[in-house]
Amino acid sequence: MSLAPAVETNELRKVFGDNAAVKSLTLQIQQGEVFGFLGPNGAGKTTSIKMLVGLITPTSGKAALLGAPIGNRSTRARIGFLPEHFRFQDWLTAREFLTLHGQLFGMERQRLQAQVDELLERVGLSDFRDKAIVTYSKGMLQRIGLAQALLNQPALVFLDEPTSGLDPVGRILVRDIIRELRTQGTCVFLNSHLLSEIEVTCDRVAFISHGEVIRLLELASLDTGQVTVSLRVSGLSQETAAGLSPWAEAIHLEGNHLTLTARNEETLPEINRYLVTHGAAVYEIAPKHVSLEELFIETVGKDGGL
């Protein structure tokens, strides 16, 4: 049996007044995938998430989570959500807070109790379990929020800027938790503008601008190390350059300047050997990893899509 997509949207649109916050969002995310949602401020990321979790009614378009149309109540029992800039019932202690939310998830008491203790341990708040949330630091709030989103062992979890307000230790914690979720087969929808964050955790990213997906990218291709290389060579003909095709693609020679995309870094010595044996003089080989940041700028532009 094939699983329904974790998230599926079709021309989802939200208009506030005469401003289209989300123009037309069409996406498909598989279960178990860690999906990054990237875009400049005001691109409609949070509005999109809010439509998916049922806080905002879409103006038009369709969306389904785990195979059920958005707004389906029983599906929400399998979804976790950490909102951006979230605030909680801070007059509760951490344990009371998680218990309250577990009850709202409709969790059975013993399972809830075990989950609460385990999650408090996992996010490093065990020592503060009986302290009122109002006394928590920003980082601790983010941790308790994350615990809240994972209480019901969701099949799909939306994290809206989960690392904002976290110090490096906290960020590593979030990263580790996301990795654990992936191994458990949980689909994570991660909204962040910390590109390095997305780069190390996500399987796939969507760049969005003005509420439209403008590029979808498998991050595996960044990881498995396709390398753009720029070389300074002399005595190289176009034909000889074309002979590099077993190791590289997008080969482009202009004067003494050769650029190509190598399969991976390990092929570079071979490329060098080939050039030398074919009579070219190599002055410089400069491999260049394309970072997500560069792609981001390239895709949305320096003005951030404004």
Added chain:
Amino acid sequence: MSPIFVLARMTFVQAVRRRIVLTGLLLGICFLIVFSIGFHMINTGNIASLAPGGGKGIQHIIDAEKSSGLFLAGLYAVTFLGIAMAALLGADTLAGEINSGTIQVIVTKPIRRSDVVFGKWLGFAGLLGLYLLLLAGGTTLSILVQSGYVAPHLFAGLGLIYMESLLIMTVAMACSSRFSALATGGIVFGLYGLAFIGGWIEQIGAVLNSPTAVQVGILTSLIIPSESLWRRAAFEMQSPLSGLLGISPFGATSVPSLFMLAYAMLYLLAVLALTVRVFQKRDL
């Protein structure tokens, strides 16, 4: 456990933790102390001289009238405190949580939005019930202990006063589902003021035999029937004699009909339904 009860309990605990209950309790006790001392001083003062040579019967009637008048004056203050508490609780609740964002992690749980409204409503209803029980019960007991007086139809009267505070709380919640807490406060107290003035126009109109004034009063009661609930409560609990004598500052001359009470009940339910509807449609 049903999410409505989970949320009702949360609302209750919230009020306790945020010292709303404590503040209410302290002020309530202050009120009862002042009221009891005042009643004691008036009760032991020698008003009997007003009826020189009167028999024991007359003395008894005067005592009862005195107690009745002070009882209604006390309950008038209690009603006002109950309404203030109701307006404050209701005004902040939805607006405050929408504003702070705490509502986002609640309504995305597998519950209905109406559960949130009903849960909060029940929590506040419980709080207001306890608050009024303390104040009205204290007033009643203070008079009972000092003079042995118990008003007629006590439970019906107190029930109506409770209903008035529920009505105001419901109206506040309805506004709070759409407007900010501050705007809600303004609207609710404005409506309360309207009902208050309308009530007096109706009363004075009744005394001066002006049917137009009475109709103006009834009209404002249709806009918001809170004051008519108090006047019906006062009518139920006033002594038979003051009922015959006519106007008294805290009693009722033009008595709201049973139709008006039914109207108030329907009004409350309709406003609650409206709150659910507005809150369901709202983008959060």
